[in-house]
């Protein structure tokens with residue numbers, strides 16, 4: 473059962489129990505709640521409906537007595553019947569078993585919990601990898617959205633690789649990073665994540681092995697695993713992924729691809745050095761191992777820009793380069809780009825056409841306006857400055873309250889501080905306890921299932937006040953050792 477907006481009316485003549493029973497019956501009768509579906513705990517429902525637990529108990533008892541629900545000790549309450557199923561000659565579809573057999577793997581439970589908690593506006597989000605609403609350029613966007621009489625606006629389907637005008641503009645932007653490509657080598661996608669999705673289904677065989685940094689953002693999404701691939705972690709040091717290990721592992725495990733985030737890596741914020749970029753490219757060329765270079769944080773540098781992307785030195789078509797406006801302008805536009813050899817881009821454009829017939833033409837139009845007007849560059853300069861202030865503030869709070877219990881590096885860009893605890897602590901129970909206290913964390917295990925000692929902190933989303941309050945409160949929870 474996902475988030476419920478509805479709540480019983482307190483000023484109604486009908487009792488709260490009656491209203492809840494009626495609401496639930498309707499959900500079951502119209503098939504929104506299917507047979508076999510498990511209801512949340514009584515405590516959770518009481519919170520969602522804003523009533524006492526005893527009201528929930530009475531409502532559930534009534535629905536059990538009417539035969540709609542069944543409660544079993546230890547396994548909770550499930551929908552077991554709807555009146556249609558009683559009168560129909562053949563049983564309704566068993567949606568629960570369909571849901572279980574879907575090809576795509578579900579999110580890991582911790583991420584499902586994080587996604588759910590993010591809907592609570594009171595939550596202090598100390599790990600969210602997103603720009604704060606007040607950092608997003610809402611007023612400028614409103615102004616740019618006013619389309620004047622002389623401006624052309626295309627509302628049809630765009631061509632398979634996306635708007636040519638936008639691809640030309642992206643080519644110009646990429647030139648400044650040393651990447652010299654033509655629009656034919658670019659595919660506009662609905663965010664960087666879609667680029668990964670297309671690569672997973674369009675280029676690789678089931679059973680392929682994907683190398684990535686340990687830890688990695690890639691572990692927090694199930695894109696490659698759902699397409700039947702295996703992920704394999706490679707170690708990372710202060711200069712980035714270990715290129716020598718890549719060579720050894722390629723031979724041992726027949727790796728099909730390397731996925732890397734060289735600039736302001738998620739979750740560690742490590743910036744791959746210029747030298748390491750060359751070494752990684754050389755090693756991968758030598759081993760015939762294609763690279764996916766994910767550069768979604770590359771624009772978010774603080775004191776100096778990152779070294780040129782790996783793609784800038786790729787003269788053999790070894791690298792698929794991914795960019796996006798999600799971390800720098802607006803995740804809601806859902807616009808990213810994939811740069812690679814033409815046959816790859818043609819193949820993935822063909823799959824994209826079969827998947828969604830192209831990304832939103834209006835979003836593409838907006839990104840084009842931002843970029844070509846110069847406003848994107850201006851806004852980036854502003855975001856870098858603001859993010860740096862927030863980084864410094866978080867570092868100050870950490871220095872005051874965490875220096876005896878944790879260590880961290882100073883990020884040179886991006887969103888994250890990879891906090892490593894020096895003390896023995898259960899991050900899982902810290903996550904649970906903090907969640908109950910209104911603080912949402914991103915444990916390191918989301919990015920490396922074996923991790924037991926890190927938190928991914930982010931200064932991008934929470935306000936300065938929330939960062940201070942949240943981190944001070946968290947340090948108290950940690951010190952009240954009985955919880956952890």
Ligand SMILES: Cc1ncc(COP(=O)(O)O)c(C=O)c1O
Pocket residue numbers: 601662663664665666689733738766768796797798799803807808
């Ligand atoms: C490294 C990395 N790649 C890709 C994405 C997804 O970006 P988009 O919103 O453009 O799909 C994220 C978002 O968290 C990310 O951190």
